[in-house]
Every structure is written in structure tokens, then in C-alpha cells.
Amino acid sequence: MSAISHAPPSQEFDRRFAYVAFGLLLVVITVSTYLHYCQPQIFKVPNNHDISSWQNPTFEQTCIFQRMNEAEREKLRSQGIPGGILELLLYEGLSILGAWLCFAHARKHYGFWMASCFLIGSFVFTGIEESMMIMTGRIIGGGKVDPTMFGTYWFPKGGLWFIETPVWVCLCWFLIAYSCVWVAGKVFPRMNLWPRAAVGGLIAMVIDLWEDPVLTSPEMMDWVWGIGDKIRILGIPHGNFMGWFFLIFVFAIIWEYLPRMEKRWGRARISAFFVPMLLGADIAVFVTLLVWGTFAGKVLFPHGLVIPQGW
Amino acid sequence: MKGSSTHSPFAPPDPVFDRKFVLTGMILLMLAITVFTYLHYLQPHILRVPSNTDVSAWKNPTFDQTCIYDRMTESERERVRSQGIPLNDMPNIMLAVIFSLVCSWLCFAHARRHYGSWMAWCFLFGSFVFTGMQESMWILFGRFVGRSAMSGLANDPSYGTYWFTKGGLWFIETPVEVCLGWFFLAYGCVWIAAKVFPGTRLLGRAAVGGLIAMTMDLWEDPVATSPELMSWVWAKGDFLRVLGIPHTNFLGWFSLIFLFAIFWEWLPAMERRWGRLRATLAFFSIVVVAEVAILIFMFIECTIIQHLMALGGFTQGVQIPKGW
Numbered sequence: 001m002s003a004i005s006h007a008p009p010s011q012e013f014d015r016r017f018a019y020v021a022f023g024l025l026l027v028v029i030t031v032s033t034y035l036h037y038c039q040p041q042i043f044k045v046p047n048n049h050d051i052s053s054w055q056n057p058t059f060e061q062t063c064i065f066q067r068m069n070e071a072e073r074e075k076l077r078s079q080g081i082p083g084g085i086l087e088l089l090l091y092e093g094l095s096i097l098g099a100w101l102c103f104a105h106a107r108k109h110y111g112f113w114m115a116s117c118f119l120i121g122s123f124v125f126t127g128i129e130e131s132m133m134i135m136t137g138r139i140i141g142g143g144k145v146d147p148t149m150f151g152t153y154w155f156p157k158g159g160l161w162f163i164e165t166p167v168w169v170c171l172c173w174f175l176i177a178y179s180c181v182w183v184a185g186k187v188f189p190r191m192n193l194w195p196r197a198a199v200g201g202l203i204a205m206v207i208d209l210w211e212d213p214v215l216t217s218p219e220m221m222d223w224v225w226g227i228g229d230k231i232r233i234l235g236i237p238h239g240n241f242m243g244w245f246f247l248i249f250v251f252a253i254i255w256e257y258l259p260r261m262e263k264r265w266g267r268a269r270i271s272a273f274f275v276p277m278l279l280g281a282d283i284a285v286f287v288t289l290l291v292w293g294t295f296a297g298k299v300l301f302p303h304g305l306v307i308p309q310g311w
Numbered sequence: 312m313k314g315s316s317t318h319s320p321f322a323p324p325d326p327v328f329d330r331k332f333v334l335t336g337m338i339l340l341m342l343a344i345t346v347f348t349y350l351h352y353l354q355p356h357i358l359r360v361p362s363n364t365d366v367s368a369w370k371n372p373t374f375d376q377t378c379i380y381d382r383m384t385e386s387e388r389e390r391v392r393s394q395g396i397p398l399n400d401m402p403n404i405m406l407a408v409i410f411s412l413v414c415s416w417l418c419f420a421h422a423r424r425h426y427g428s429w430m431a432w433c434f435l436f437g438s439f440v441f442t443g444m445q446e447s448m449w450i451l452f453g454r455f456v457g458r459s460a461m462s463g464l465a466n467d468p469s470y471g472t473y474w475f476t477k478g479g480l481w482f483i484e485t486p487v488e489v490c491l492g493w494f495f496l497a498y499g500c501v502w503i504a505a506k507v508f509p510g511t512r513l514l515g516r517a518a519v520g521g522l523i524a525m526t527m528d529l530w531e532d533p534v535a536t537s538p539e540l541m542s543w544v545w546a547k548g549d550f551l552r553v554l555g556i557p558h559t560n561f562l563g564w565f566s567l568i569f570l571f572a573i574f575w576e577w578l579p580a581m582e583r584r585w586g587r588l589r590a591t592l593a594f595f596s597i598v599v600v601a602e603v604a605i606l607i608f609m610f611i612e613c614t615i616i617q618h619l620m621a622l623g624g625f626t627q628g629v630q631i632p633k634g635w
Contacts, residue, residue, distance in 0.1 A: 067384075068384070069383065069384035069385065069387075070384070070385075082632070082633075082634070083632070087632070183503065183506075183507060186503075186506045186507050187503060187506050207530070210527070210530035210531050210534055211530050213533070213534050213537070214530055214533045214534065214554055217533070217635070219632050219633070219634050219635040220632055234534055308397070308398055308539050308540060309397075309398070309539075310397065310539050311537070311539040
């Protein structure tokens, strides 16, 4: 990251790019948020207060059910998902603050266009990938593919939504991805792009390894996993960690290629192709994870692998 | 640390002194580890080591006076009562020891290459002793006195502090792999802080290093103390817990790494002034004095917060998030 060239400013284009890109993002967020709250039946949004209405998975088919004691289950059934508006405001506030700091840093070091591409690109990249996984589980339901699989996962808490991913999650993904790839560039300044992107992905994956078990605990339930992945590390399906690594690795490479692509095709053309390119990468990562997950579950560990035992 | 050449605390080799220093340091450390490992396994009554297989024998705190007790399902409690601490077998302990040895070796090799042998050994010995003594002071205080500085609000009885359940070799009552883990985390965090903020002065760099380590610990501790791992056990009663972990733990991580990084970077200046032998002695004396100072600071800080909370009408501790 430290080795990439600073894309020279083109103020007129950058202004138009910002209007169009951020404008489109706001439209998608507005529509998704409307659908999430006012038309929840369209995306089959699970109810945060009526746990008994959950489907694909039901409450008993979630990983968290197995970790709860009976008192915690009863509390959840009677009071719903823990946390209130203050917690949500804290999440939104902290993610906006963190994202703003990273965006300011990126703008200073790489210029407005590159910074905006990182912010919007990572936001859309993760939002689409997460939402694809969420909707696959919610609509198809794992049981039709494998009788021991009960959906995928979902985020119960969010203020604004991008498809079915909370905006605070997309922003956190941006700030973690940006800072991890940046730190990787600082720690290994002479490394080539690919290994540097891999180190950035590994740092993010290791951070996530410790964060996820905490954020999915009975006291927080920031997201909920359906039972299904045969390989679980600290209670989290291994596909999650692979997803973190691949998404950051692929995104960092695409983003760092932007200045070269700009030189070849011009800023306007590459800006227009950036999001479709990310969409293609999203689908590629999604298919890779599905194929790997099936192979690992059916061939490598047909009886499952839980690390540590009992979690 | 090596962020810019003006800040680099590199010390040129002095083979005769360095050899003697390493030999003396290693012998003293090995001696301490041998004695305390013997005491831990063969004379456990001396340091009142809690049994890993018979949890009903626990005192200060008893099993139901630990934080983990509240987080367990009844079947998990039964399992611990009948089978003892989970994953307390030789392969798992060996895995932890090997992992900490490999990481420490990598960090040590890096330190020796960048800062010279003397500086690298000072970081290793210093951080090992610094953390081992600090942890053990807290553990033994809780175990023998039966209370903690962190508890004592009206409705929160005090039951002790914490302890490590699993370990291969022991330094006082801290597993050697924990001391080594502290070494490579401290070294890695302070080094990354210097890389990320190369223009920052020592105090700023040490603070950033401490903050990185503290943030990592914030996520690691709830996992490592979960019912499935129980790598260490906290007593109930603390008046401020974050993700189930007493706030003093995080304060301790920050202050230990912050202070240690400063003392360590002072070494070349001390050497120029007093010579390598005196600088070494001064460094380890400062480390020991800082241990006691941190302990006293924690007691004062806890007393102040306790009084403020009592004045604010709190009769029970605060948990972030609620219920953890």
C-alpha cells in the first residue's frame, strides 16, 4: 500500500464521481433501510423481539442456543435480542468516527479518488458479500442442501442498512481493511503487492478470530449463526475467517491496481467498471467459499471439527 | 523502537560482558523456574495452588465465587465438577508452550538483529520478570488475603483475584508460556507502534504500543477465560468489568507495556552514562521498583473509583455490556 503511486487529482471529475457514487450509495441505503423496517416480509427479516418466529434457522437451530444456559434462553425469549438504542448509537458513532479517520488518512496519502474508491468499494464489496450469504441462508435454508445445516447467519442489530448488512458493519469492514493493509505495508515496506495483501488479510483475520466469539456471545448477539458449518473455531464457522482473508486480500489487490488501470483506460472508465469488477470478485469469493465449505465438510472433516472441543 | 535512526536504541556488542550477562540471567531464571515448578506440582500447599481436578477444594474463591460460574450452563458446571478444568492435558499444554517458544524465538531473533544481543536479552529477561512478578503478586494477594483491591462495593463481597489454571513450567505462580506471551506481544506491539508512527517520540510510541496490546487483550481475554478454555479464572466482586474482565487487567496491560518500553529504550543512554554493568543493574532495579509502584497505583486508583461509585449511589459493580 505504501508503495502505490498517488493518483493525481482531477477536481472536476472527482466532484462528479463523489456526487454519483455517494448519491447511489445513499439511495441503496435508504431503500434497504425502508425495506428492513417497513417491509420486513420481503427480505424475511427475523424479528428481534419474537424469537419463536425465527425460521432458517429457528432459535434452537442457532449456535448461540447451545452456548446459553436455560436462564439466558428464557431471557432472550421474553426480552428479545439484548442491547438498546444507546448501544446502537455507540456502534454507529464509533464506526463513523473510525471510518472518517481512515478516510481522511487515505485522502491525505492517496488522493480523494483513491480514498473514495476504497471507502465505497470496500463498503459495497462487503455489503454485497455479507448480504448474499445472509439471504442464501434465509431464503434457501440450509436444510435443503444438507439436513444438518440450518441457514447461515444474520445481523440482528443495525440502524441504517445496506441490503441486509448494517451500515456500521460495512464501515467497520472499511476501517479494518484499510488499516490492516496499511500496517502490512508499513511493517513490510519492501514486500510485493500480493504478499502484502495476504499479510493485511491475515492481520484482519486474526483480529476477527478474537472479536467474533465476543460479539456473538449471549450477552451481545451482534450477529447470530445457524448450525451447519462442520468446522468451527471458537464457535465461529471457519468460512467466516476464510471470508475475511479472501475479501481483504482480493480487495487490496484490486484497489492497488487502480492507478495502473487508470493510466491505461482513464479515470472515468475505470471508475465505472470498479463496482462491476467488485461484484464479479464478490461472486468469485462466494463460489470459492461454497465449494471449499462443501469439500471441507464432506471430504476433509465429514464428522466435523470443533476447536476447542465443546465450543 | 527502530522507527527512525534517531530513536533506535541499538547497542553495539560487548562479547565478554554479554556472555556473562546471558549466562547469569539464564541461570537465575532457570533456577527460579525450577524451584517454582517444583513447588507448584510437588508442594502445592505452600503457594496454595488450586486443584485442577477437584474444583470443590477451591478457596479464595470457591468455584461458585468465580465469574465463570455465572456464565456456565448447569451441564458445563457438572462437567467441570466431574472432569476438572477443560483441555488440561499434556498435548494442549505442550501446544501452548511450543507456540509461545516459537513466537518468542522469532521476536528475540528480530530484536537481536535490530538492537544487538544485550538489548534483546534485556527485553526478554526484563519483560519475563516484569510480567511474571506482577501477575504473581496479584495472584498470591488474592489467594492468601482472600480479597481484591478491585472489589468491595456494598453488595459485592470480595473473594480474591484470579489465577492461571494451566501451565507447563512456572515462574512463581505464572506459567512460563504466559511470560513468554507477554514478551512477544509487548515486543511486537511496541515495534509496530514505531513503524506506524515513525516520527513520534518515545512517550507517544510507548503509549501507542500499550494501547495496541490492551486492545488485543480486550478481545482475547473473554475467549481465553470462557467455559471451554478456562485458561485463567477470575473471582467475582469487581466493581468495573469490561466483557467480563476486571478493568484493572486492561489498565495493567497498558501501564506495564508503556513503562517497560520506556525503561528499555533508556538502556543505551544509561549505558553511555554508567557503563553496561551498572546500566543492566539499574534497568532491573527500575523494573522491580515499577512493579511495586504499579501495584500501589492500582490500589489507589481502585480506592478512588470505589469511593466515587459509592458516592454516586452504586451498590453493585458495573458490567459492560450489562449482564456479562
